[in-house]
Amino acid sequence: MKTATATSICNEESTNEQPVSENNDIENEGGDNSNAPIESTKNAVSTEDANTDVSVNASSKGIDNNGFSKESKPQIGIDESQKDSNRYSNDKVSEVSSLNINNENTYYSDINTIEQDYSINASEQVNLNSVSDWMPDVKLQSAVYDSLHDLGQxxxxxxGYITxxxxxxxxxxxxxLRYFSASNKDITDLTGLQFATGLISADFSGNVITESLPDFTVFQNLxxxxxxEVPSIVSNETLPNGLSQLKHVTVTTGSMNYGLLNAQLTTSIILNTDFLNATMIKDDNIYSGKIYVPLASVYQGYLQSDGTxxxxxxxxxxxxxxxAGLSYDSVNRRFVLDLILLGNQSLNFNFEIQDYESGIVMYTGHDSFEIAQFPVSIIPSINNDVDQTIIDQLITLNQYGKTLDLNSQIENLQNYIETQLPDETGVLFESYQDAQDKQTEITETSGLYLLALALDGNSQKFDKYYQAVKARFYNATVNGFSWSYNATTGILESGSASIDxxxxxxxxxxxxxxxxxxxRISEVNNLISGFIGLSLNSDYLxxxxxxxxxxxxxxxxxxxIDLSVLQYIYELKGLNTNALQEQLSIIENGYLGDDFPWYKTFYDYNTGLYSLNEVEGTLNITDSLLVMLNLAKVGKLQTASLNWLKDNTKNETIYNNYYPDGTPVEKNTAASTYAYVAQIASVINDEALYTDAVNVLKNMxxxxxxSPLFGSTAYDGQSAAFNDLNVLVAFLS
Structure with a gap:
């Protein structure tokens, strides 16, 4: 999960006086290539320079406050800042397909309702008394006020929205009030809450409620x-009226007696070498790589009359x-930890226990426990020999660039990259402008440069640059790369981008x-373990x-979804190979059809729905071209897609954004577009298509x-590393 900024140079169809479209790719690998206005804030608030046609979508691939990335999240018309704060409504987000919102849930009210004419005056209020007369806790008042101004709650x-x-x-x-989030507000008295009769869920975690509780039978929808924490609740008998009938009730008491439980939850489990060796399953001298933590080690049950x-x-x-790698086995009542997925990392996770007897809540509580870092010596090592054909798919490039004598273009472009883009440590900025202003560095840029160096076979430069990248972005605790670094503030974003x-x-x-x-072999094995833990879910997707x-x-x-690299990882680590086929099916089912042989942008594992990018109703060329490249590497490129590329490359009519019927939104293009076409041509051994694409690139x-931009894909004094590096990869392909 990340924000990647990539500037695309936009060319008008029939002139060399091209406007620049600089794309910071929140939703697109390498950028939304449209002429969107410059967005320079986290929430993608746009500004536009009246003197240029430069457009930057700067909110790109970033982690928001909820731990979700903006990169793969379509805009659905809700207040995203509240999504995680309301722990009970996270699973109620309305379905999104092609950004057509099915807004069936009342808590995502139409934003237009805020335009209704409400006049707040005492004569129209139900109760003429001050709010303090019927809701004495000022902290509760403040929480209610905040929630009334959040259409997600x-x-x-x-x-209430316009108070x-x-x-x-x-x-x-x-x-x-529907989904009331009031955690950690120092609330002590819930008097007044009884008027919230439409309440569906409420979160008062982190508060200590010392005053009397309302009659919960008034909440018919709760x-x-x-x-x-409610010190007055020590057993089922002391539950307020109506509370025991709710689906989920969580409460903490000082004595831990709620639900007649006298046992304490274990808050720390240290798994040492002896424990691991004793609990790992051994079959024919091969450890499965899984360990098991019995539920009984953290929860014994509720107290019986006989003391058991x-x-x-x-x-x-x-x-x-x-x-990924942590699950609960309800049949055997144990936590399951897959060391292959979890790798060499410390782990802290939270869980909830809900214990019922004849429909009565006997115990509900939540806790967390921490697992110490696994010693490397006892992590199972699965080093299967990977089939050579799988390895070949990673490097099926025919290097036509040498045939076409692109040496001077390669040399000039490499010189520009090496002299104009690095910081003092050697790490590349994401654009020429960023290098001048000492702004953003991202793993997208560094990954592309490493790919170019690898294709060029320059081991010395590769290893030196990789060490600089690791020093800048690598997080040893989680065994992965942070996606972005701000050279001005020194802030390293917390979060990874799986594609990078x-x-x-x-x-x-x-x-x-x-x-x-x-x-290098040892390093890549370590990176693969980190990738599995951070970027594959429990189904290895x-x-x-x-x-x-x-x-x-x-x-x-x-x-x-780069199927060729994933296939290598699955075979190397002995993972579920069905996951590879499932991901191929996800891609193929996102195909729009032979009439317009592009692909939808997103797939949601939970809903099974596809959607387009953040610009409603449009598709971005970068998304579909990269899908085609990934399919080409495993021999699955659609014939209709290839024919479309051939025709439109020869005519130089590939544009940045299209409507789903194949109509271009505008007639701008980008260097990275034809660079991807050249890479696809190299993979499928189509020299004619490669030549056509490279001829377009040479003119860019x-x-x-x-000029300091000599050799780059610059226009009007600007150039983006995403364009430059993709062109370099294309020339070396």
Whole structure:
């Protein structure tokens, strides 16, 4: 999960006086190639320079406050900042297909409701008294006020959205609350909550409720509630009226007696060498790579009359934000940890226990435990020999660039990259402008440069640059790369981008085929283990990445799925090969059809739905070209797609953005577009198509030998590393 900025130079169809489209790719690998206005903030607030046609979509592939990346998340018209704060509504997001919103749930009210004419005055309020008269806790008042202004937590049927002060809250407005998030607010008294009769869930975790609780029978729609700490509740008999009938109830008490439980949950489990060796399953002297933690080691059950403990007839254990490799086996009542997926890392995870007997809640609680870092010596090592044909698919490039004598173009482009883009440590900035302003460095740029160096077979430059990249971006705790670094602030973003990590792995594998090096082999094995833990879900399917705290996207961008590299990883690590076929099917089912042989942008694992990019109703050329390249490497490129590329490359009519019927949104293009066509041509051994694409690229290069941008894909004093590096890869292909 990341934000990647990539500037695309946009060319008008029939003139060399091209406007620049500079694309910071939130939703697209390498950029939304449209002429979108410059976006320079996290929330993609756009500004436009009236003096240029430069456009940058700068919110690109970034992790938001909820641990989700903007890269693979279509805009769905809700307040994303509240999505994680409301722990009970995360699974209720309305379905999105092609960004047509099916807004069936009341808590995502139409944003247009805020335009309704509400007049807040005392004569129209249900209760003329001050809010403090019926809701004495000022912290609760403040939380209610905030929720009424969040259409993800409340409807706007009674004008709460447009209140400007807490004292304007009425009892009637309270009925609009649906998903109330009030954790860690120092609330002690819930008086007044009884007027929120439309409440569906509420989160008071982190608060200590010392005053009396409301009668919960008034909440006819209430399903889930976390009351935080309530010292007065010590058993089922002391539960407030109506609380025991809810689906989920979470409460913490000082004595841990709630639900008649006297056992404490274990908060730390240290798995040492003896424990691992004793619990790992051994078959024919081969460890399975899995360890098991019995539920009984953290929860013994609820107290019986004879002093023993027992589980209820219905016992549920729910893992919260579990990383790939961690699951709960309900049949055998144990936690399962897959060391192949988890790798050499420390692990902390949260879980909830819900214990029922005859429909009565006997115990509900939540806790977490930490597993110490596994010693490397006891992690199972699966070093299967990878079939040579799989290795060949990683490097099936015919290097037509040598045939066409592109040496001067390659030399000039390499010189520009090496002299104009690096910082003082050697790491490349993401654009010429960023290099001038000392701004952003991203793993997308570095991965592409490593790929170019690997194709060129330059081991010395490769190894030196990789060490600089590792020093800049690598997070040893999670065994993965952070996707972005701000050279001005010194801030390294917390989160990975799976496509960038996979590209770095691919580059290292390609170079190892040219120059086998034991240190590099050890390094790539370590990177693969990290990639598995961060970017593959529990079914071994690729996700957009991780925010380093266990959050993974449910969506995947189709262009991220590089089947050739994934196939290598699956065979090397002995993983589920069905996952490879499933991901191929995901790509193929996203095909738009022979009339317009492109691909949809996103697939959601949870819903099984596809959607387009963040610009409603349009597709970006970079997404589909990268999908075609990935398919070509495994022999699955559609004939219709190839024919479309041939016709439109020869005519120079490939544009940045299209409507699903094949109509271009505008007639701008980018150097990276034809660079991808050249790479596809090299993979499928089509020299004619390669030549056509390269001829277009040669005309996009800066030929002014007096300019610092000489040799690059610059226009109007700007150039993006994404364009430059993809062209370099194409010339070396």
């Amino acid at each position: 409340a409807t706007n049927d009674h004008g 400007t002060a807490v004292d304007q809250i009425t009892q009637e407005m309270m009925t609009d 399903v889930d509630i976390d009351l935080g 403990y027992a589980y209820g007839a219905n016992l549920n254990v729910v893992l919260n934000d579990a990383p 990590d996979l590209r770095i792995i691919q580059a290292m594998l390609i170079l190892n085929e040219k120059d086998n090096n034991t240190e 690729m996700t957009d990445g991780s925010d380093f705290s266990g959050h993974q996207e449910s969506q995947i961008r189709l262009d991220y 290069l800066d030929n002014d030998a007096t």
